[in-house]
Amino acid sequence: MTLELTDVHVSFGNVRAVAGVSLTLASGSRMGIIGPNGSGKSTLINAISGIVRATGSIVIDGQRLRSGSPQGAAWRGISRTYQTPQTFTKLSVIENVMLAVRAAETRGPATWFQRGEYRRTVAALEFLTTVGLADLAEESAAILTYGQQQALALARALATGPKVLLLDEPAAGLNSAETEALSHTLQTVNDAGVSILLVEHKMDFVSALCPRVAVLAAGKLVADGPPAEVLSRPDVIDAYLGVPHHA
Ligand SMILES: Nc1ncnc2c1ncn2[C@@H]1O[C@H](COP(=O)(O)OP(=O)(O)OP(=O)(O)O)[C@@H](O)[C@H]1O
Numbered sequence: 486m487t488l489e490l491t492d493v494h495v496s497f498g499n500v501r502a503v504a505g506v507s508l509t510l511a512s513g514s515r516m517g518i519i520g521p522n523g524s525g526k527s528t529l530i531n532a533i534s535g536i537v538r539a540t541g542s543i544v545i546d547g548q549r550l551r552s553g554s555p556q557g558a559a560w561r562g563i564s565r566t567y568q569t570p571q572t573f574t575k576l577s578v579i580e581n582v583m584l585a586v587r588a589a590e591t592r593g594p595a596t597w598f599q600r601g602e603y604r605r606t607v608a609a610l611e612f613l614t615t616v617g618l619a620d621l622a623e624e625s626a627a628i629l630t631y632g633q634q635q636a637l638a639l640a641r642a643l644a645t646g647p648k649v650l651l652l653d654e655p656a657a658g659l660n661s662a663e664t665e666a667l668s669h670t671l672q673t674v675n676d677a678g679v680s681i682l683l684v685e686h687k688m689d690f691v692s693a694l695c696p697r698v699a700v701l702a703a704g705k706l707v708a709d710g711p712p713a714e715v716l717s718r719p720d721v722i723d724a725y726l727g728v729p730h731h732a
Pocket residue numbers: 497500501502520521522523524525526527528529
């Protein structure tokens with residue numbers, strides 16, 4: 486499932502949050518998006534997932550996405566997580582995932598196919614196993630730690646059966662054991678064929694997980710390549726420090 490962005494722009498009034506980004510996420514690949522605060526990373530993810538309107542084109546496997554349509558993006562196999570985990574704390578952990586399973590079932594051409602409650606439970610438990618929360622399936626989501634809430638949000642995103650998974654700072658606020666577990670989970674998910682595009686500030690995490698990173702600065706793509714190469718580039722260091730780099 487190849488994702489192709491061509492000359493994508495997003496503006497908020499006079500603020501050009503994304504200013505002409507073109508990039509391709511190859512089918513089954515993992516890519517990180519890094520860059521200083523306010524460089525447009527989240528906005529780019531929001532544009533791909535249809536949360537904000539964009540100009541330019543966003544094409545997934547040859548099909549152009551309708552700008553500003555989260556349903557359209559979901560229908561084409563794009564799923565995402567947010568910086569703040571989106572979960573329902575009044576429901577149990579497994580109910581949270583079952584809702585996402587049900588939402589995926591009732592979307593698009595597979596509307597006729599209803600799994601039934603038992604099969605939906607089995608499916609939800611599988612996603613909870615993937616993210617390491619199976620033991621807490623029957624607990625209230627309200628008792629989860631922040632890291633567990635993020636894992637649950639990831640299980641919910643996976644439950645929609647994505648082809649491309651977008652993650653907005655998934656490792657933010659996680660301790661080192663949780664970060665390691667997340668990295669392992671994302672590798673497993675990617676091994677199963679899901680392409681991953683993630684925004685992240687934790688460089689060790691991105692470098693270990695993503696063979697390729699793209700750097701945004703002031704809404705533009707300033708570098709794109711293997712992490713070690715990109716992170717040693719003077720213009721990337723400048724973009725981060727906000728001052729000219731003198732080696
Ligand atoms: N809904 C919005 N309305 C107005 N301006 C916005 C909105 N969302 C983002 N912006 C602006 O767009 C620019 C890019 O913001 P964005 O959140 O995409 O950056 P970012 O690289 O994700 O930053 P961070 O690393 O701090 O999360 C910023 O100037 C921000 O203030």
